[in-house]
Amino acid sequence: MRTTDSSPPASRLPLPSPLAALAVRPGDSDYDDVRHTYTRTGSPAAVIRARGHEDIAAALAHARTAGIPLTVRSGGHGISGRSTNDGGLVVDLSALNAVQVLDAQSGLVRVEAGARWGDVAAQLAPHGLALSSGDTGDVGVGGLATAGGIGLMSRLHGLTIDHMSAAELVLADGCHVRTDAGHDPDLFWAVRGAGANFGVATAFEFQAPSVGDVIAVVTLFDATDTAAFLARWGAAVETAPRTVTSFLTVMAGPGGQPVAQAMTVYAGADPQSAREALGPVLSAGPVLRNQAYVTPYHQLLPATHAAQYAQQPLTVSRSGLLEHITEPAATAVAALLVAGRAPMVQLRSVGGAVNDTPPTATAYAHRTQNFSLMAATLPAGRSALDRSWEQLRPHLNGLYLSFETGTGPRQLRDAFPAAVLDRLKLLKSRYDPGHVFDNNFALPSADLPG
Ligand SMILES: Cc1cc2nc3c(=O)[nH]c(=O)nc-3n(C[C@H](O)[C@H](O)[C@H](O)COP(=O)(O)OP(=O)(O)OC[C@H]3O[C@@H](n4cnc5c(N)ncnc54)[C@H](O)[C@@H]3O)c2cc1C
Structure with a gap:
């Protein structure tokens, strides 16, 4: 069942031309297919179908200038429904969906955030590899891999994030960074459980185990x-x-x-x-x-x-x-x-x-x-x-x-033990001081001396 309200509003959100070319807006024939998520209806002013990190940085900059909300959608299966919005920009990552086996021998794979876990599983299978990543193939890589990932082989292989060896993100200032245990290790730690607060993840590397x-x-x-x-x-x-x-x-x-x-x-x-x-x-x-x-x-x-x-x-x-x-x-x-x-x-x-x-x-x-x-x-x-x-x-x-x-704050306190929450607040102050990524389970900043 689709919604039928796709009539054009009185005025369409003006967008700079590079973004306008990627935008689906009210009145466009495919607007109805991209405005909602699994749990929530939405009426964003525009859904930006990003093709790479430059588009994401441009969307971030435009949302900031226009003073409108910005939310990030990978697979649209977020239970809290925060990957769509009303009146803002949705950065849709579904075109960033490549799955690459970098080294079949060691199991090193690179997966873009807009891929679905079902596609990841299908593309790793010919190499005898798999990542345990939930029970539903349409769930997106970005939402699950920034939170945890309880999969159908979790007791044998751990959480999805336990196999992550690197992440690529667009940060609040528009920079595209790659983080791993040796580069920005604090950020790499934060991405694996609280990632949505720190940037837009564009891709991850995982060490996938052999699975028959x-x-x-x-x-x-x-x-x-x-x-x-x-x-x-x-x-x-x-x-x-x-x-x-x-x-x-x-x-x-x-x-x-x-x-x-x-x-x-x-x-x-x-x-x-x-x-x-x-x-x-x-x-x-x-x-x-x-x-x-x-x-x-x-x-x-x-x-x-x-x-x-x-x-x-x-x-x-x-x-x-x-x-x-x-x-x-x-x-x-x-x-x-x-x-x-x-x-x-x-x-x-x-x-x-x-x-x-x-x-x-x-x-x-x-x-x-x-x-x-x-x-x-x-x-x-x-x-x-x-x-x-x-x-x-x-x-x-x-x-x-x-x-x-x-x-709310209670959920944060339950999700993160006190020492973890304190560390996350400090990192929020460092990586997202302007609270750009506050749409879903927003972390407060730490009060920094001086
Ligand atoms: C039917 C169903 C079954 C599920 N089963 C499981 C399961 O077995 N195990 C499990 O662990 N989870 C499961 N989940 C929960 C699922 O992992 C989360 O809801 C996850 O957030 C969905 O990811 P998504 O990319 O599809 O979501 P989206 O709706 O696209 O995003 C959800 C949120 O994740 C954040 N986010 C998304 N993409 C990015 C990104 N690229 N960078 C930064 N932040 C991002 C944003 O805060 C966004 O609001 C299930 C959900 C559903 C609906």
Whole structure:
């Protein structure tokens, strides 16, 4: 379903000619295809289809001169919906979508920020390489790789950012820089977890591991006894070998009773080892349906490139991290589902290799938790969800920004431990003193002496 309002406004935003040539504006035939995101409708004055860093710098300069908002869109799948806006510029990076294998032997790859993870997976597959990067092929590289990246092989391979070896960004002053462990290491640290606050990422280099076929199992569980089921599933996932990563979605089934759909990936193709590794996870509850298949990893996340039109109605979500799914925690999560406080609850396993990276290594500092939790609802259900979420708080430790729609100071405090937040504020003062990149989870600056 598309929106129909693409009538030209009384006056079109005047743009300097290089930008005008790249702009899609209200009244243009393709405006409707580029104005929205997965969760949010938008009415930007112009969407700039950037072809390179010069275009991004020009858009930044123009937004500053015109005093209008500027937002950055890679794949348009941001849950907080902040990659579109009303009345400002959207810098659309979808044309910056190259995926290059720089060294197949070592797994060094360069990926532009506007590529979709499904395309990255498909293009790395012929080289026997893969990056664990979420469960949805249409998610953009830029949004996920600046926040974390919890993927379908996270327990074996860690977060997506754990494989990043360099990033290229346009900074607030329009400079295009390349940062890695030896060049601007503070910036490189900040990009891996809080990147959206520091610039427009144009490309990343990753060290991709060798990955062959995997075994994927899609299981539908009867989750009527929700809390007990969640606690059993959690315990089974935590004790499974690292080759096992499981993502769970719990919602009301056809008769209103809770059902849980698990996508469980065994990162290997040997059926006997897989059976042993997966057994306890797959028997966490009464199974209604089960389908297992051997597949190349990239086929798990195809990219469709379909236009976004705010098709996701559950536009309010809360995000938290759990060390373990204890019985009290499972009871509090189950309570979210009661009376539709959260029509959809998702749990993604982290732990394993995610927790091998020291918490000081990246701005994403949560390296002891085993689960990422998201609960989503309709806008009308926001206060009910918030009230239930308060009951959950004692069981949570940290927050993953990519699944959160609240963008205030509390979310920042939960997302970044105090020492990390202090360091990020200092870096914000250094790299974005004018607060150009404040649209999504804005970091305050530190009060600098003098
Ligand atoms: C259906 C679905 C499934 C998902 N599954 C997972 C999952 O399994 N694991 C996981 O970790 N996450 C998952 N996510 C969350 C996803 O990683 C984030 O929402 C991510 O921000 C989306 O990236 P994008 O480029 O598509 O988003 P966009 O909407 O384009 O951008 C979102 C935000 O990211 C920032 N940003 C985007 N591009 C850049 C850039 N180039 N430079 C600097 N900042 C930028 C901006 O703040 C922007 O507002 C999922 C999201 C959806 C909608």
